[in-house]
Amino acid sequence: MNMEPTTQAIRPEAAASAPAPANCVIEARNLDLTFQTNDGPVHALKDVSLEINKGDFVSFIGPSGCGKTTFLRCIAALETPTGGSLSVNGMTPDEARRNRAYGYVFQAAGLYPWRTIAKNIKLPLEIMGYSKAEQEKRVNQVLELVELSGFGGKFPWQLSGGMQQRASIARALAFDADILLMDEPFGALDEIVRDHLNEQLLKLWARTNKTIGFVTHSIPEAVYLSTKIVVMSPRPGRIHDVIDSTLPKERPLDIRDSPEFIEIAHRVREGLRAGHGDD
Amino acid sequence: MKSLVAVLTVLAAIIAFWYAACVPMNIKGVLDQVERAGVEVTPATAKERRDRGEIGLVAQNTFAIGDTWVQERPRLPAPHQVAVELWETTVEKKITSKRSLIYHAQVTLSATLLGFAIGTGLGILLAVGIVHSRVMDMSVMPWAIVSQTIPIIALAPMIIVVLYSIGVQGIIPKAVISAYLSFFPVVVGMVKGLRAPDAMQLDLLKTYNANTNQGFWKLRLPSSMPYLFASLKIGIAASLVGAIVGELPTGAVAGLGARLLAGSYYGQTVQIWSALFAAAILAAALVALLGLIEKVVLNRMGVRA
Ligand SMILES: Nc1ncnc2c1ncn2[C@@H]1O[C@H](COP(=O)(O)OP(=O)(O)O)[C@@H](O)[C@H]1O
Ligand SMILES: [Mg+2]
Numbered sequence: 001m002n003m004e005p006t007t008q009a010i011r012p013e014a015a016a017s018a019p020a021p022a023n024c025v026i027e028a029r030n031l032d033l034t035f036q037t038n039d040g041p042v043h044a045l046k047d048v049s050l051e052i053n054k055g056d057f058v059s060f061i062g063p064s065g066c067g068k069t070t071f072l073r074c075i076a077a078l079e080t081p082t083g084g085s086l087s088v089n090g091m092t093p094d095e096a097r098r099n100r101a102y103g104y105v106f107q108a109a110g111l112y113p114w115r116t117i118a119k120n121i122k123l124p125l126e127i128m129g130y131s132k133a134e135q136e137k138r139v140n141q142v143l144e145l146v147e148l149s150g151f152g153g154k155f156p157w158q159l160s161g162g163m164q165q166r167a168s169i170a171r172a173l174a175f176d177a178d179i180l181l182m183d184e185p186f187g188a189l190d191e192i193v194r195d196h197l198n199e200q201l202l203k204l205w206a207r208t209n210k211t212i213g214f215v216t217h218s219i220p221e222a223v224y225l226s227t228k229i230v231v232m233s234p235r236p237g238r239i240h241d242v243i244d245s246t247l248p249k250e251r252p253l254d255i256r257d258s259p260e261f262i263e264i265a266h267r268v269r270e271g272l273r274a275g276h277g278d279d
Numbered sequence: 280m281k282s283l284v285a286v287l288t289v290l291a292a293i294i295a296f297w298y299a300a301c302v303p304m305n306i307k308g309v310l311d312q313v314e315r316a317g318v319e320v321t322p323a324t325a326k327e328r329r330d331r332g333e334i335g336l337v338a339q340n341t342f343a344i345g346d347t348w349v350q351e352r353p354r355l356p357a358p359h360q361v362a363v364e365l366w367e368t369t370v371e372k373k374i375t376s377k378r379s380l381i382y383h384a385q386v387t388l389s390a391t392l393l394g395f396a397i398g399t400g401l402g403i404l405l406a407v408g409i410v411h412s413r414v415m416d417m418s419v420m421p422w423a424i425v426s427q428t429i430p431i432i433a434l435a436p437m438i439i440v441v442l443y444s445i446g447v448q449g450i451i452p453k454a455v456i457s458a459y460l461s462f463f464p465v466v467v468g469m470v471k472g473l474r475a476p477d478a479m480q481l482d483l484l485k486t487y488n489a490n491t492n493q494g495f496w497k498l499r500l501p502s503s504m505p506y507l508f509a510s511l512k513i514g515i516a517a518s519l520v521g522a523i524v525g526e527l528p529t530g531a532v533a534g535l536g537a538r539l540l541a542g543s544y545y546g547q548t549v550q551i552w553s554a555l556f557a558a559a560i561l562a563a564a565l566v567a568l569l570g571l572i573e574k575v576v577l578n579r580m581g582v583r584a
Contacts, residue, residue: 078482106483114582116581127488127493155581
C-alpha cells in the first residue's frame with residue numbers, strides 16, 4: 001500500500017494572516033488529508049478547523065476510522081496534510097517537531113525491551129543531549145509523577161500493561177515539551193486500571209499545565225478528562241461537534257454521577273449518533 | 280530426565296543402525312580376507328561373490344559378521360573403530376605431532392576464525408549499507424545472492440590460484456574462502472534485524488527528532504541482535520566448511536581437510552571418518568560457544584529468560 005499522501009504545500013502563512021488568540025497553541029484551518037492507497041484515495045480528514053489553547057485538555061472521540069489518529073499525527077508532523085493549514089506553537093508542525101514541542105504517547109507502550117524502565121525514559125533525553133546528572137534527575141521526577149518510583153531498574157516485561165503505559169507517559173513527560181499528544185493510551189487496559197490512570201492523568205495535567213490532545217473511544221473518559229471534547233464522524237473524517245466542558249477543573253471520580261457530567265456525556269453520545277447516522 | 284531418555288534412545292538407534300550397516304558394507308572385504316586365510320566361505324571365490332548381493336552373502340556366511348566390525352581398512356568403519364581412532368589421535372598423541380587431530384583441528388580452526396571474523400565484519404558492513412541506502416540495497420543484494428549460487432568447490436581452487444599468483448598463501452586463502460561462505464547469512468540476517476523495528480518505533484524516534492545515527496545505535500542495532508546471533512551460528516558452521524574445502528585443492532599437509540584428503544589417498548577410512556567427526560565436533564563446539572555468548576548478551580539486554 002502506498003502510504004504517501006499527495007504532497008501539497010501547507011500554508012503556515014494562512015494561519016498567520018488571521019492571527020489566533022495569543023494563547024492558541026494548535027490551530028487547524030480547513031485541514032484536508034487524502035491518503036493515496038492501492039484501492040484508491042482515502043479521504044481521512046476533510047475541512048477540519050480547530051483551535052486548541054494553552055492548557056486545554058482536548059479529547060477526540062468518534063468511531064474508528066474517523067481520522068482521530070490521523071489528525072494527531074498531523075499535529076506531530078508524522079503525516080503531511082494535503083490541504084489547509086496547521087500551525088503548532090506558531091510554527092509549521094515539522095518545525096515544531098524539530099523544536100521538540102510535543103511528547104507523543106502511542107496506543108502501545110512501545111518500550112524498548114532491552115532497556116530498563118529508567119533507561120527507556122532516558123531515551124529521549126539521551127537523544128536530546130541532556131547531561132547525565134539532568135537525565136538522572138528527570139527520570140526520578142517523572143517516575144514519581146506517574147507513581148513508578150522504585151521501578152526504574154525493572155525491565156518492561158516485569159511490569160503490568162498499565163504500568164508499562166504509565167512508563168511510556170513518563171517517557172513523553174521527561175523532556176520539556178508543553179504539548180502532550182496521546183493516542184488511545186489506555187485503550188488496551190481494563191476499566192479499573194483505566195479509572196485510576198485517568199485520575200492520575202488529570203492530576204498530572206493540573207501540576208504540569210501542559211496542553212493535552214487525547215484520543216479515546218470512551219465517552220466517560222472523554223467527558224471526565226477534557227476541557228474540550230471534539231466529536232468526529234467518519235467517511236470522510238471531519239469534526240461533527242466541539243463541546244466545551246462546564247465541569248470544574250477539580251474532578252473526583254464520582255463527578256461522573258453528577259447531572260452536569262451526565263448531560264455532557266449525553267451531548268457527546270447524541271453527536272456520535274448523529275455523526276454516524278448520516279453516512 | 281524424560282528428554283534425556285529420548286535423546287539417548289535416538290543415539291542408541293543411530294549407533295545400532297550404523298553397526299548394522301557395517302555388516303553388508305564390509306562383508307565382501309571380510310570374506311576375501313578369510314578366504315585367503317584358508318577359511319571356507321560360500322561362494323568359494325571372489326569372482327563368484329562379486330555379483331552377489333551383500334545381504335545374501337551375509338546370510339550364507341553368518342560366521343563372518345563379527346569380522347565386519349574389526350577390519351583394518353573397512354569400507355565403513357564401525358563406531359568403536361572411529362571412537363578409538365579419535366581417542367588415540369587426540370588424547371594419546373602429543374599436540375605437536377603431525378598425527379594429532381588436535382594439531383590439525385587447530386590449523387583449520389585458525390583459518391575458520393579468521394575467515395569468520397572477516398565474513399562477519401563484511402556482512403555487517405554490507406547490511407548497514409543496504410539498510411541505509413536504496414542504491415546499495417538494489418546493487419549489492421543481488422550480487423550477494425548470486426555469489427552463493429556458485430559451488431564453492433569450483434570456486435575454491437580459483438581463489439587459491441589467484442591469491443597464490445599474487446604471493447598470498449598459507450592461512451589467508453583458506454580464510455578468504457571461509458569469509459566468502461560466512462558473510463552471506465550475516466548479511467541476510469542483519470538486514471532483516473536492522474529492519475526489524477516497526478513503524479511505531481521509528482515514529483517515536485521521529486517525534487524526538489532523532490538523527491539516523493541515533494536511530495541506528497539506539498534502535499536498529501539492539502533490535503538486530505537476535506537476528507545477528509542466528510546468522511552467526513550459521514556463519515561459523517559455513518566458515519568451517521570453507522576452511523576445510525580450502526585445504527583440499529592445495530594438497531595441504533595440515534588441517535582437517537588435509538587429513539580427509541590423505542585418508543582417501545591411502546584408503547584410510549577410519550582416518551577419514553575420525554576427521555569428519557572431529558570437524559563435526561568442532562562445529563558443534565563453535566555453535567555452542569556462540570549460543571553461550573548469545574545468552575549472555577541477550578541476558579544483559581534484559582531479554583526475558
Ligand atoms: N497510512 C495510511 N495509509 C492509508 N490510509 C490510512 C493511513 N492511515 C490511516 N488511513 C485511513 O484513514 C482513515 C482514518 O484513520 P485513523 O486516523 O487511523 O482513524 P481513527 O484513529 O479515528 O480510528 C481510515 O479510513 C484509515 O484506513
Ligand atoms: Mg486510531
